[in-house]
Amino acid sequence: MKSSIGWGILGPGKIAQKFVDDLKLVKDGKLIAVASRSLKRAESFVQKNDAEYAFGSYEELFSCDTVDVIYIATPHTGHMEWTIKAMQAGKHVLCEKPLGINLAEVQEMISTARDNKVFLMEALWSRFNPAIQKVKRFIDKGKLGRVSYLNADFAFYGLNADEKGRILNPDLAGGSILDIGIYPVFLAYLILGKPLRIHSTSNFHKTGAEIQTSMIFEYEEAQAILYSGLTSESSMRAEIQGTKGSIYIDPRWHETDGFSIYIKNSEKRVDLPTKGKGYSHEIEEVHYCLKKGKLQSDLWSHQNSIDLISLLDEVRRQSGVVFPFE
Template sequence: MSQKLRWGIIGLGNIAHHFVKDLALVKDASISAVASRSMDKAKAFAEEYNVHFAFDSYNDLLESQEVDVVYIATPHTFHSELAILAMTHKKHVLCEKPMGVNAEEVKKMISASQENGVFLMEALWSRFNPSIVKVKDLIDQGEIGPLAYIHADFAFYALDRDLKGRVLNPKLGGGSLLDIGIYPIFLSYLLLGKPKSILSTSHFHSNGAEVQTSMIFKYPKAQAILYSGFTSKSEMKAEISGEKGSIFIPTRWHEAQGFSMARNNEQEEFSLPTTGRGYFHEINEVHQCIANGKLESDLWSHRNSLDLIELLDTVRKQNQIIFPFEE
């Protein structure tokens, strides 16, 4: 392996553009190859970001000896198959969230990582956001006391989107829950672990896609009120309250640049801007883990990804959210 980790990107939608810009900020990273089902799209992306290799075959990228680690940014339904294929080619993998569409897929992906001795991590970038890291540290240190209440939402209007696109297409695992509901669920899980029980309810588009879900996660001494939706906007703020104080993460909390903590009638402000868009931090974690010979991250482990998808599976089961390819 060369001194720099050589990245390949599979799936060249909007998120890949944000990712590659942050990749350029990581000193020991280089972008070596990109792949799309469209050669025109692959060539245009490669030209824009000065990437040497452009492929219209995912398999050709995975067979390339110029790629050490692969970032998978395709629609959800392709994550598991492509990640496992990459790992059988001995490539390390950073896979967009959700890592798989259900627990069965995630278990197979984890097994492939262990069997092939390569690193695998779900690209849950908020876990590595400096503000989220600091919030968890403060809570773990007891700064606001035992937690009693969490509120987190994530919503935007998307009912005008193309029904064949990934957002509203059940055949592509579309719906609000896997796309954005994963964020509020992640925050509750990160801070309180797996709940004792879950209450949830969903609304659906005429094409069968889930477009609105409300959830209550019940813990022994706390509750989390969580929401995701495509039917309207929401403030997208997060509130975390304990017996001694509260933490407030402002609008678009999942990519926070800071937060406030209120205790004893006083409010303390924390400014923790991300490097780049924020993908820098998860990329840096991948590099550190690979350099240390790890197969998984301590901050977001294989177990964490499996727990998260199991929570999503529970909400889906309660609301009979079944994708056509699962029937």
């Protein structure tokens, strides 16, 4: 792999702009090309971000020789199709979370990556957040004792969104679970692993989209209480309790800059600011893997993505969340 890695953007929306802002902070990465179904939109994004090429179709991006890796930033329903087509064209892929809508999609995407011997990673940026990595290492070393309780949520008010947009439209896999519920489920999985049992219940919007989901993950000696919703804001301070003490991850915990540790009535602050918004850390992981010739990340592997979507599938099954196209 060459010293500078060329990126392509597929789907130049709001999240893609945040991603590119952070890409500019990573010294060995460069934005080469942007593809949109609207050439005018691609050209506007290219001009704003000093890229080289604007394409009015996704297929043109796949043929760009100077693009090494493509960031897929479409709505959820486009992840599998465009990730697979990019990989079949020989491109490495970082696909925005969730990697696929369900387990079958994720398995097909991973199978395609293996068949084409290209790198594939789910863009679960929280896994690469410095503070969350520090929390994980602290707990893995046993410093918190046996973890017995975890509480995490993610909620914002979204009921005023366009009912045909991705948030409230079941045809676009709308609802809170895949969009933001994935984060608290991820944290429970990261810290406690796969649960023995899941209990889940949801409320729904008039469009049929799920808008509130409460979850209990049961473990042999622990429970995780998780929530995602579009009906109100939440504090988004995550709590992890162990037999030796507690950790409180600062809001908003999924993109946090630090946390507090409480052990034996003493508090210790850990401040680890992100570089930029925080997407830079997952970009650096992609670069590391590509330069080492790795086809998946050790920090967030293909199996991790399979485990995560399996948990989300079970949450949806219990809550009765089925998309029209499934």
